[in-house]
Amino acid sequence: MAAHVEIDGLTKRFANVTALAGVDLTVEAGHLLAVLGPSGCGKTTLLRIVAGFERADAGRVSLAGREVDGACVVPPHRRGVAVVPQEGALFPHLRVGENVGFGLPRGRESARRVEEVLELVGLVGLEKRYPHELSGGQQQRVAVARALAPRPTLVLLDEPFAALDAALRADLRADVRAALAEDHATALLVTHDQEEALSIADEVAVMRDGRVRQCAAPELVYWQPVDPWVASFVGEATVFRARVRDGIATTVVGNVPVLDPARGTDSSAGPDRSVLVRPEQVILGDHGTQAAVSEVTYYGHDATVVARLLDGTPIIVRVQTGHRLPVVGQQVQLRIEGAGHVLADDPDATPRPSGLTGSRG
Ligand code: ATP
Numbered sequence: 001m002a003a004h005v006e007i008d009g010l011t012k013r014f015a016n017v018t019a020l021a022g023v024d025l026t027v028e029a030g031h032l033l034a035v036l037g038p039s040g041c042g043k044t045t046l047l048r049i050v051a052g053f054e055r056a057d058a059g060r061v062s063l064a065g066r067e068v069d070g071a072c073v074v075p076p077h078r079r080g081v082a083v084v085p086q087e088g089a090l091f092p093h094l095r096v097g098e099n100v101g102f103g104l105p106r107g108r109e110s111a112r113r114v115e116e117v118l119e120l121v122g123l124v125g126l127e128k129r130y131p132h133e134l135s136g137g138q139q140q141r142v143a144v145a146r147a148l149a150p151r152p153t154l155v156l157l158d159e160p161f162a163a164l165d166a167a168l169r170a171d172l173r174a175d176v177r178a179a180l181a182e183d184h185a186t187a188l189l190v191t192h193d194q195e196e197a198l199s200i201a202d203e204v205a206v207m208r209d210g211r212v213r214q215c216a217a218p219e220l221v222y223w224q225p226v227d228p229w230v231a232s233f234v235g236e237a238t239v240f241r242a243r244v245r246d247g248i249a250t251t252v253v254g255n256v257p258v259l260d261p262a263r264g265t266d267s268s269a270g271p272d273r274s275v276l277v278r279p280e281q282v283i284l285g286d287h288g289t290q291a292a293v294s295e296v297t298y299y300g301h302d303a304t305v306v307a308r309l310l311d312g313t314p315i316i317v318r319v320q321t322g323h324r325l326p327v328v329g330q331q332v333q334l335r336i337e338g339a340g341h342v343l344a345d346d347p348d349a350t351p352r353p354s355g356l357t358g359s360r361g
Helices: 043-051 096-100 108-120 136-148 166-182 194-200 218-223 228-233 261-265
Strands: 003-014 017-028 032-036 058-063 066-069 081-084 154-158 186-191 203-208 211-216 238-245 248-251 254-257 272-277 282-285 289-298 302-309 314-320 331-336 341-343 354-356
Touching: 003 043, 003 186, 017 032, 017 043, 017 058, 017 186, 017 203, 017 211, 032 043, 032 194, 043 058, 043 081, 043 154, 043 186, 081 136, 096 108, 096 136, 108 136, 108 166, 136 154, 136 166, 166 194, 186 194, 194 218, 203 218, 203 228, 211 218, 211 228, 228 238, 228 272, 238 314, 248 272, 254 331, 282 314
Parallel strands: 032 186, 032 203, 081 154, 154 186
Antiparallel strands: 003 017, 003 058, 058 066, 203 211, 238 248, 238 272, 238 354, 248 254, 272 341, 282 331, 289 302, 289 331, 302 314
């Protein structure tokens, strides 16, 4: 499949702030790439440069093989790009149908297209309403329909679900994903919500401090993050410092096979490596390493338990609800199932000797 968006060596400074420090990214045609990162890491700046609202200091952006920022610059309205902002920015005095058809030439063809995109986003029958007569979720659906109406080849979404409550957000993102796919649009979505990025995207680019730390399919980012920082940003993580030999990590909870043992031998940072274990891999049962429960957090579909080994090392465990949950102070035994993943040493942080690196969020 052809690359639709190619970003090479993009840098951007604002006075003494480096917003982008050399970003390389590619989005395949028809794919949705989520740019995930904490506040201030440069996500919106990246999106604004792709849209043409901001110019890069150095580097290049090409859309469908045409350079739009670099040696030459193409203005925003000639890039074939549509933007869905955080809050829809609908015209309050125009009805839903008029908002959606705003950028289209008058005529029967446009009216058909308005109907088509309203159907894509599930708003048939609401054409005559004004924005103030819609819920927040419906307003965002109108914003998405308006963006799709002129058949842009690239849709840029800047935290479009951020203002909505959790249930609405999940519904809307599934519908938006389906609408983009139906329209064969390529999309770049900016978010700080890891669950959103993992659930909606074909690829996730994890950014920190103006750089892309990892860009890969959601499963890879979750199960094979490059370093402890990415591991903790995209989910909950227990990271052990452990000796890795012949594909086995010797940890405080026993021997754990590792997926990629070669990484365990290629560092000059000493003999121990950081080995990631996700909470789903830790099993509470009637044999294994002794630990005491120090925290239980209930989420409905599952719960997170923090169990501390005798030496105080905390281990995060995911427990399916429906079984009886352990209680704080209870003695348990735990073991690890499946393989651990060897992380590269984090260039910007000193990994803790072992224990928690993540939080649910
Ligand atoms: P958030 O999730 O909070 O929106 P972000 O990842 O989108 O954050 P950016 O908005 O791209 O981050 O900002 C990156 C850095 O550049 C931040 O330190 C920000 O303060 C700075 N910055 C962005 N725009 C400007 C500007 N116009 N002038 C000065 N500094 C800016």
